[in-house]
Each structure stands twice: as C-alpha cells, then as structure tokens.
Amino acid sequence: MSETSRAGLLIGGAVLFVILWEIRSALGVLFRIDTNIAVYTVVTFVVILCTLVALDRGLIGFGSKEQ
Amino acid sequence: MSSAIESGEPTFLDRFPQEAKVVRSALWSSFIALTLGALFGIIQTLHRTDVLRVFSSGNYYTILTAHGVLMVVSFTIFFLVGIYTWAVVRSLDRPVEDIRYTWTWYGLMVLGTLMALVAILGGFIDAVDISADVLFTFYAPLQAHPLFYGGLAIFLIGTWLAGADWFRSWYAWKQENPGERIPLQTFMVLITMLMWYIASIGITIAVVIFLLPWSLGIIDQVNPLLTRTLFWFWGHPVVYFWLMPAYLLWYTVLPKVSGGRLFSDPLARVVFVLFLLLSTPVGIHHQYLDPGIADGFKFIALTNTMFLLLPSLLTAFTVVASMEHGARQRGGTGLLGWLRALPWANPAFTGMALAGLMFAAGGFSGMINAGLNINYLVHNTLWVPGHFHLTVGTAVALTFMAATYWLWPQLTNKPIFSRPIALAQVILWFVGMALMSNAMHVAGLIGIPRRTAEPQYDGFDFIPTFGSIAELDLQLVVGGTLLTLSAILFVSNLVLSISLPKVSGLGQPLPPALSGPDDAPKVLDNLKLWTAIALVLVILAYTLPLASIVDRGGLFGPGGTPYPTMVEFGSTLLEIYTPLTTDCISGWLQ
Numbered sequence: 167m168s169e170t171s172r173a174g175l176l177i178g179g180a181v182l183f184v185i186l187w188e189i190r191s192a193l194g195v196l197f198r199i200d201t202n203i204a205v206y207t208v209v210t211f212v213v214i215l216c217t218l219v220a221l222d223r224g225l226i227g228f229g230s231k232e233q
Numbered sequence: 234m235s236s237a238i239e240s241g242e243p244t245f246l247d248r249f250p251q252e253a254k255v256v257r258s259a260l261w262s263s264f265i266a267l268t269l270g271a272l273f274g275i276i277q278t279l280h281r282t283d284v285l286r287v288f289s290s291g292n293y294y295t296i297l298t299a300h301g302v303l304m305v306v307s308f309t310i311f312f313l314v315g316i317y318t319w320a321v322v323r324s325l326d327r328p329v330e331d332i333r334y335t336w337t338w339y340g341l342m343v344l345g346t347l348m349a350l351v352a353i354l355g356g357f358i359d360a361v362d363i364s365a366d367v368l369f370t371f372y373a374p375l376q377a378h379p380l381f382y383g384g385l386a387i388f389l390i391g392t393w394l395a396g397a398d399w400f401r402s403w404y405a406w407k408q409e410n411p412g413e414r415i416p417l418q419t420f421m422v423l424i425t426m427l428m429w430y431i432a433s434i435g436i437t438i439a440v441v442i443f444l445l446p447w448s449l450g451i452i453d454q455v456n457p458l459l460t461r462t463l464f465w466f467w468g469h470p471v472v473y474f475w476l477m478p479a480y481l482l483w484y485t486v487l488p489k490v491s492g493g494r495l496f497s498d499p500l501a502r503v504v505f506v507l508f509l510l511l512s513t514p515v516g517i518h519h520q521y522l523d524p525g526i527a528d529g530f531k532f533i534a535l536t537n538t539m540f541l542l543l544p545s546l547l548t549a550f551t552v553v554a555s556m557e558h559g560a561r562q563r564g565g566t567g568l569l570g571w572l573r574a575l576p577w578a579n580p581a582f583t584g585m586a587l588a589g590l591m592f593a594a595g596g597f598s599g600m601i602n603a604g605l606n607i608n609y610l611v612h613n614t615l616w617v618p619g620h621f622h623l624t625v626g627t628a629v630a631l632t633f634m635a636a637t638y639w640l641w642p643q644l645t646n647k648p649i650f651s652r653p654i655a656l657a658q659v660i661l662w663f664v665g666m667a668l669m670s671n672a673m674h675v676a677g678l679i680g681i682p683r684r685t686a687e688p689q690y691d692g693f694d695f696i697p698t699f700g701s702i703a704e705l706d707l708q709l710v711v712g713g714t715l716l717t718l719s720a721i722l723f724v725s726n727l728v729l730s731i732s733l734p735k736v737s738g739l740g741q742p743l744p745p746a747l748s749g750p751d752d753a754p755k756v757l758d759n760l761k762l763w764t765a766i767a768l769v770l771v772i773l774a775y776t777l778p779l780a781s782i783v784d785r786g787g788l789f790g791p792g793g794t795p796y797p798t799m800v801e802f803g804s805t806l807l808e809i810y811t812p813l814t815t816d817c818i819s820g821w822l823q
Binding site for chain 1: 564574577578587656663664671678697698699700
C-alpha cells in the first residue's frame with residue numbers, strides 16, 4: 167500500500183470525474199434518462215471528494231509525507 | 234526541484250549543441266503556433282456558443298482556418314521535425330551531416346508558415362485583397378490567395394528536405410556500421426518519412442497542378458471532387474504524421490519515465506511498418522457522402538481503415554506492458570495494484586498516460602466515423618471535431634507537451650520552472666478536453682453541424698435526448714476555457730524556465746528494450762520492400778476512383794454529377810435488365 171501517492175490520487179480523481187461525466191451522457195443517449203445537471207454535478211464532486219479522502223486516509227494514512 | 238531529475242549523465246545539449254539549437258528552435262516554433270492556435274480556439278468557442286463575440290460571424294472561417302492550420306500543421310509538424318531531429322541524432326549517436334542544410338529546411342518551414350499565416354490573417358482586413366478562409370481542409374470550391382498555397386508548398390518542401398536530412402544521417406551511419414540493425418528511433422523516423430513522401434503525392438498534385446494555378450487565374454476552374462480526393466489522399470495519412478511522433482515517444486520515452494524498459498522492439502517495428510502500409514489507401518473514408526465515388530471504392534477504404542486498428546491495438550498492448558514492467562520495477566504488485574506504483578507525480582509520465590487513455594476513446598469514435606453506414610449519422614456534425622480533438626487534440630498534443638517536460642531540460646540544461654504547475658497543466662488538459670469533446674460528441678449525435686458560426690436555424694430546434702442545448706454550450710465553454718488555461722500554463726512554464734540557472738547532469742539515457750532488435754526478423758528493416766508494397770496498395774486503392782472522377786468530371790472540371798455513381802450504375806443495370814426480364818416473363822406467359 168505504501169506506493170500510493172497523492173499525485174496518483176489526484177489523477178485518479180480526474181479520471182473518475184471524466185468517467186462519471188461520461189456515464190451521464192451514456193444514460194441520456196442510450197436510455198434517455200435526463201439527469202438534472204446541477205444535482206448530477208454536485209453529486210459527482212461529492213462522490214469524488216469522498217473517494218479521494220477515503221483513499222488518502224486508507225492507502226496513505228494520516229500525517230504521511232507526500233511521495 | 235532539479236535534484237529530482239539530475240542523473241549525472243551528459244545531456245543532448247552537452248553532446249550535440251548545434252543540433253540542440255535546431256531542436257529548440259523547432260519546438261519554440263511549435264509552441265508559438267500552439268499559443269496562437271489556442272487563442273483562435275477559445276475565440277471560436279465563445280463565438281459559436283454566443284458567450285462573447287469579438288468578431289462578426291463573417292470572420293468565423295478566418296478564425297477557424299487560423300485555428301486549424303496553426304494547430305494541425307504548424308504546432309504538430311514543427312514539433313515533429315524537432316523531436317525527429319533529436320531522435321535521429323540521439324539514436325545514431327552522431328551529429329547531422331551538415332548543420333547549414335538542417336537550418337535551411339527549418340528556415341523554409343518558417344517561411345512557408347509565415348506566408349500561409351499572412352494570407353489567413355489578411356481575411357480580417359477588408360482593405361487588403363488577401364484571404365484564405367478555406368479551413369484546414371483547403372480543397373475546392375473554397376479558394377485561397379496564392380500566398381496561402383505557395384506557403385503550404387514551401388512548408389511541405391521543408392519537411393521533405395528534413396526527411397532527406399535524416400535519411401542522409403542514416404546512410405552515413407550505415408556505411409560505418411554495416412550489417413547492424415537500424416536503431417529503433419531512427420527506424421521510426423525513416424518509416425514515418427516514407428509514409429509522408431507517398432502521402433504528399435496527393436497534396437502536391439492538388440496544390441501545384443490545380444489549386445495554385447486556379448488561384449493565380451491561370452486556369453478558370455477545377456474539378457472539386459478531384460481536389461477533395463487528392464486532399465484526402467494526403468489528409469488521412471497526415472493524421473498519422475501527427476501520431477507517429479507520439480507513438481515514438483510512447484514506445485521509447487514512456488517506458489523510461491515509467492521506470493522500466495520497452496516491452497518489445499520487434500512489435501514496435503511491426504506497428505510502424507503497418508502504418509506505412511495502411512495509412513494512405515484509406516483517405517476515401519472521409520468522402521463517404523461525396524457523390525461521384527462508387528460505394529465499392531468506399532467499401533475498400535472502409536476495410537483498409539479497419540485494418541488500421543491493428544497497429545493501434547498492438548501499441549496499446551506493448552505500451553501498457555512496458556508501463557507495467559516499469560511499475561513492477563518500482564515495487565508495484567498485484568493484478569492491478571501496480572498502477573499505484575507508477576510515477577503519477579511526474580508530469581511527463583502522467584501527460585503521456587492520460588493522452589494514451591484519451592486516444593483509446595478517440596479510437597472508438599473513429600470507428601464510428603469509419604463505418605460506412607453509421608458515418609451518415611455523424612457526418613459533418615460536431616461529432617467529428619469531438620473525435621479529432623481526442624486524437625490529434627489530446628493523444629498527440631498532450632503527449633507532445635508531456636514529453637517536452639522530459640526533453641526540455643536536456644535541450645537547455647535547465648530544469649522545468651515548476652513541476653507542480655506542469656502536473657496541473659496536463660490534468661487540466663485532460664479534464665478540459667473530456668468536457669469539450671463529450672459535448673461535441675453529444676451535440677453531433679443530435680445533428681448539430683460543424684463549421685458554422687451560427688449553429689441554429691429559424692423555425693427548427695435541435696432536440697437533445699437529455700439536458701439542453703444550453704447545457705452543451707456551457708460544457709463546451711468550460712472545456713474550452715480549461716484548455717486555454719492549460720495551454721497558457723504550458724507555455725508560461727517553459728518561458729519562466731529560461732530564467733533558471735544552468736545545471737549539469739540532466740541527461741536521461743534511454744534503456745534498451747526487454748526484447749531487442751535482434752529478436753526482430755531482418756525483413757522488418759527492408760525499407761525498399763515496405764515502400765514498394767505501400768505504393769502497390771495505394772495504386773490499387775486510388776487508380777480506379779481517380780480515373781472514374783477524371784473520366785466523369787474532367788481533369789479541370791466542371792465536376793462530377795451530383796448523385797452517387799451507384800445510382801447511375803443501378804439505373805444502367807435496370808435499363809439493361811428490365812427489357813430482358815419483360816421478354817422472359819412474356820415468353821413464359823405465352
């Protein structure tokens with residue numbers, strides 16, 4: 167677990183954002199599910215933030231130095 | 234900052250100071266074009282979405298032409314000649330044969346660019362009778378000032394001479410090293426240039442024989458379909474001319490920055506040979522909706538295009554395998570756990586890895602474009618710019634920027650001003666492009682057209698399957714703004730690096746491949762053989778369509794009939810068979 171870096175988490179967060187955004191398009195184009203853009207955006211950022219905080223604390227730990 | 238990248242090795246600048254100067258000049262030319270191209274990019278994004286209109290819609294094609302030409306001709310090809318000069322000199326470990334000759338082709342490319350740019354920018358000034366509002370796809374019937382075509386011709390000659398320079402270096406090296414395999418980077422450069430020479434045949438004929446004389450008033454008219462077909466003869470392989478330097482960087486630099494070695498040198502050679510063979514006989518897939526080209530020829534182009542997926546898939550395998558090797562060398566373990574051990578804090582690595590990821594998405598949308606029937610859904614819609622902003626706009630551009638972070642210190646003996654800013658820059662490009670191209674793809678699916686300042690019609694509303702047009706426009710603007718910010722950060726970071734003091738020992742030698750050139754069949758290095766096969770494939774793919782276009786529309790116009798050839802062919806068949814069928818039925822009835 168020690169090889170995880172905060173830079174890696176940042177990139178992972180960016181990739182997760184893109185994936186979640188593409189899922190909105192896929193839902194809309196394929197299934198005509200019209201998600202509210204404001205709600206979807208807020209939820210997307212909350213999900214990413216929670217994921218990053220959880221991974222940061224779980225994989226890197228409190229007070230560890232940036233690699 | 235510099236301690237992180239100091240290796241103690243001499244740099245390219247230490248070893249080849251004259252060549253380093255040429256490479257730096259070519260890269261600066263590339264980055265100036267990127268800056269100007271980005272400026273025109275954000276202007277058109279804000280204009281099209283009606284957020285901010287600096288120019289009238291009448292100037293939209295001038296802006297679009299400047300954006301297209303600066304980005305996909307100047308930015309990409311200046312970077313190519315810089316990186317290829319570095320690659321040849323580095324991998325052959327010898328200076329160029331004559332540095333004056335090298336500066337000559339670079340000078341010609343600069344001159345050609347300036348001529349074309351003056352012609353394009355002349356479109357903003359009504360008092361001047363110079364304009365080139367013809368877009369990057371500069372075929373007829375749109376006509377530019379002769380200065381534009383002349384500039385392109387000189388630029389093209391510059392690239393040919395650059396290729397000759399690299400072939401000359403290789404030939405001299407070969408005389409001193411008989412029987413040795415061509416070093417991988419030089420092999421990639423030579424194959425790229427062979428492809429380029431073949432591809433250039435189309436555009437040379439189009440410009441020299443038709444467009445330039447037409448623009449000068451020497452001939453009255455041209456056959457638009459012929460100039461379109463000759464353009465796309467070159468226009469698709471030019472995509473690979475942009476991509477192949479990115480491939481060179483993915484194959485030879487990315488494994489190094491991952492902490493490992495290239496997985497397979499022979500596979501890399503196979504991939505480049507396949508690009509030489511398959512890049513050119515596919516251009517007609519850009520003309521699926523063009524009347525006057527029979528569907529059979531389009532089907533051949535479709536088939537060849539699908540074969541082009543093979544080298545891309547081989548690359549995905551080889552590059553990811555090399556990255557995994559690097560991660561495991563760095564202590565990574567597990568089925569996917571090794572991903573965490575990759576050097577994500579290194580902007581050179583992260584930029585190239587994200588570029589590769591986006592290229593996969595671009596490949597999928599490219600398959601939609603290349604599909605004969607499904608292309609009808611997206612043809613000339615905003616989907617198409619969405620596609621090529623993933624390929625050339627990200628796979629190529631982001632790789633070039635990321636590789637610059639690795640190469641620049643070796644060309645200047647100065648570290649990059651800020652690696653955190655560099656990391657933020659590549660992430661911003663990735664997110665910005667994802668947002669912008671996503672909006673373009675979705676807009677294209679509902680039929681919103683490309684190449685227009687006013688993408689709306691009176692009495693007609695595009696109906697999105699989700700969200701609204703305003704949301705798509707907002708997404709375009711946010712994406713475009715992030716991309717502009719990213720481009721500014723990139724260029725600023727390099728400019729600020731100038732002020733840093735010189736440091737020694739910033740060289741980054743490239744390790745040999747895990748499976749080296751000796752594992753590759755020698756036939757792979759037979760450049761004459763692959764060139765001959767490539768020419769045969771081009772002749773097979775283009776002779777009949779071109780003959781048909783000239784036969785039906787004339788060499789100099791007035792052009793083909795405005796309906797698909799197959800319709801006429803079908804009508805002819807009906808004319809022949811209907812009386813026969815009627816006779817037969819009459820015979821049976823009697």
